Amino acid sequence: MTVAATLGKLNRIDWRGLGWAYLFFWYFSGVTHSLLQIAGATGFFPFRQGFIFSALWLIPLLLLPQRTRAITAVLGVVLWGFSLINLGYFAIYRQEFSQSVLFIIFDSNPAEANEYIGHYFVWWMIPALLAYTTGAWWLWRRVRPLAMPSAARWIVVVLITVALLMPATLKTARKRSLSAEQVSESIFNRMEPAVPWQFVIGYFRYQTQLAQMQALLEDNRKIPPIGDLRDANAGKPATLVLVIGESTNRQHMSLYGYVRKTTPKLDAMRDRLSVFNGVVASRPYTIETLQQALTFADQEEPNLYLTKPSLMNIMKQAGYKTYWITNQQTLTQRNTMLTNFSQQTDEQVYLNHSRSQNSYQFDGNVLAPFKKILEDGAERRFIIVHLLGAHMRYEYRYPPEFAAFKDGTGLPDWATDAKQPMINQYDNAVLYNDHVVSSLIESLDSAKNNAMFVYFADHGEDVYDSPEHNFVGRSEAKPTPPMYTVPFITWASEQWKAQHPRRFDEQQGRLYQTSHFIHTWADLVGLSFEGFDPSKSLVNAKFKERPLLVGDPSAPKGLIDLRAMLSPRG
Secondary structure, eight states: HHHHHHHHHTTTSSHHHHHHHHHHHHHHHHHHHHHHHHTTTTTTTHHHHHHHGGGHHHHHHOOGOOOGHHEEEEEEHHHHHHHHHHHHHHHHHSOOHHHHHHHHHHTTTTTHHHHHHHHOOOTHHHHHHHHHHHHHHHHHHOOOOOOOOOHHHHHHHHHHHHHHHHHHHHHHHHTTTHHHHHHHHHHHHHHTTTTTHHHHHHHHHHHHHHHHHHHHHHHHHHOOOSSEETTTTTTOEEEEEEEEOOSSOGGGOOOGTTSSSSSSSHHHHGGGGGEEESOOOSSSHHHHHHHTEEEEEEESSSGGGGGOOOOHHHHHHOOOOEEEEEEESOOOOTTHHHHHHHHTTSEEEEEEOOOSBBBBBOGGGGGGHHHHHHTTTOEEEEEEEOOTOOOSGGSSSSSSSGOOOOTTTTTOOOOOOHHHHHHHHHHHHEEEEEEEEHHHHHHHHHTTOEEEEEEEEHHHHHHHHEEEEOOOOOOOOOGGGGGTOOOOOOOHHHHHHHHSSOOOGGGGTTOOGGHHHHHHHHHHHHHEEETOGGGGGGOTTOOOOOOEESOTTTTTGGOGGGGGGGOTOO
């Protein structure tokens, strides 16, 4: 077919009819995605993909034009029903619906569902529903059979198919991997923001990841209890809190000497804190780090989490009621291990149901459930709070009132105008993290419990910090100290200090890796057990400095001792 002939057929396409039909189908994804954009709740990717994949429904209209009205009516009712769930979820949470929400829904009982509906239903939802439905009906009335030659129909079908499938295929090919599974996964990722694929693909992934999590939990249940467990505080009321930060490089905290006042509230309570300045993570990724920090696994024996009890198991065995409050995503392909850890506790509070990390989700959400747990009447509590901290993208991690850093004030000469916005966003995220962590301490202090509090971050983040100053993020293949240098602080109530008069002034400069954290935690809270090694405890007199091994432990020859890269301060 010549170019002239092709252009002639394109000129005979009913573009106006196509436009009305497309607008009808886009409406069911587009309204919610537009609201998400206006609210600044997520990035542009979901909006773009909803825009693109709404064109999929034009294909049956092109192939069966004589049944246009019936097809659009049936598809419209289906899309309308699914979109109502999406729209209602936004109305309540100002977030995008995701598979994590499915986990919460299926994990709830009917009584909780009824309570949820009664709590969140408000009068304006009825007129909003009527207006939304009227808009859909108005668009449907303008859809008409697409009058065009058969060849033109097929040209449009091919163009739509290429537009939908080609980007994912090319992206996968650029990674030099083009298996059917990888291509389909990339296509699913792009389809998922559009109605109804959020629910279809989300449910499929939910079932897959739920099965993986349940298998992990079943394996964990088969692990024998820890041997020879002894508790120096057995029978005594206590509240033990572990706060796990995210992507927080201590070099950006004024608590550790940073020029900018990014931690003013922690600075103000410094005389009540033990601030350790030589602690590093073992991996620059959350799952891999916590797989070691919360278990007996480390860089030399990375699989011990499969055969030995976790910290959560041990605390339950010691008679503590255990809780997990998380502002991380709940059940995603990456976070299945985290959800497995959370399910090892007695009670869980899941706060982040976003489909993408690139959405506004503030850690201040953990404060209310934390206070509620402190008032639940349990005498012995172990609470883990998992924050989003300064996870990239940094601008999503703090509310507008914490945007304190807006120019180059306090930054070194290498921080050019192009680099300043990213650094400012990161520092603002650290500033908000200071507010959240200090607020948790203040809540614990106000509760007048016999309490011990520990905070550390899973890993750091390089924000143009290392020489050449051209890198942002983390890369295990090219390690730099900022990717691993993390804050590590402890706080204790007056009651706890009276019963445990220990000071850690001499230990605060020790070089230490969070892969051995289970030993430090046991030492801090008075536990001993089979496998406890005091030489791996940061606060023990028998502490022994070890190589700070970073890298992938599945390739032990590639592990690097980070000590050679650290300054004396860490």
